[in-house]
Amino acid sequence: MTKAAATETDDLLALERQVCFALAVASRNVIALYRPLLEPMGLTHPQYLAMLALWERSPLRVNELSHLLQLDPGTLSPLLKRLEAGGLVRRERAAHDERALAVSLTDAGRALRREAEKIPPAVVAKLGMPLAKLQELHAALTEVIAATRTPAR
Numbered sequence: 001m002t003k004a005a006a007t008e009t010d011d012l013l014a015l016e017r018q019v020c021f022a023l024a025v026a027s028r029n030v031i032a033l034y035r036p037l038l039e040p041m042g043l044t045h046p047q048y049l050a051m052l053a054l055w056e057r058s059p060l061r062v063n064e065l066s067h068l069l070q071l072d073p074g075t076l077s078p079l080l081k082r083l084e085a086g087g088l089v090r091r092e093r094a095a096h097d098e099r100a101l102a103v104s105l106t107d108a109g110r111a112l113r114r115e116a117e118k119i120p121p122a123v124v125a126k127l128g129m130p131l132a133k134l135q136e137l138h139a140a141l142t143e144v145i146a147a148t149r150t151p152a153r
Helices: 003-010 019-041 045-056 062-069 073-085 107-116 119-127 131-149
Strands: 089-094 097-105
Touching: 019 045, 019 107, 019 119, 045 062, 045 073, 045 097, 045 107, 062 073, 062 097, 073 089, 097 107, 119 131
Parallel strands: none
Antiparallel strands: 089 097
16 A cells, blocks of 8 residues: 555545545435426425325424424424415414424325325335335434434544
8 A cells, every 4th residue: 555545545534435525425425416307396405304294194383393304493384384375384372382393294185195105106106226225224313313312532
């Protein structure tokens, strides 16, 4: 191994060795794969994530949805307003707590789920990776997320 190659592999600040760089590039690239699939549905990727949560459990209070999506309410609010303007969700005061805002799917929002069911297999096909490998990646990323929430020792 040449001295330059040895130095490059030992450099803790080498761009290619940075987890943050790999995650940032992978995130941008994967989200870009979703864009052409979501555009015909009239959704952005963050809106798609909100709809996924609502398809799973609707209605949800805004603070519950905020927690599930790991978005602050200030970021979530305009996103929900756009989904409501598009006729996919309804925001109204929660029946059991007038202070809380609840988000529920409209008929159009529920119907959009059928179209959305085509997205995961299309993304897997575009990635061209075995499903088992993607499941391993998901598990590893879930561990990274948990590690970022655990106080440093």
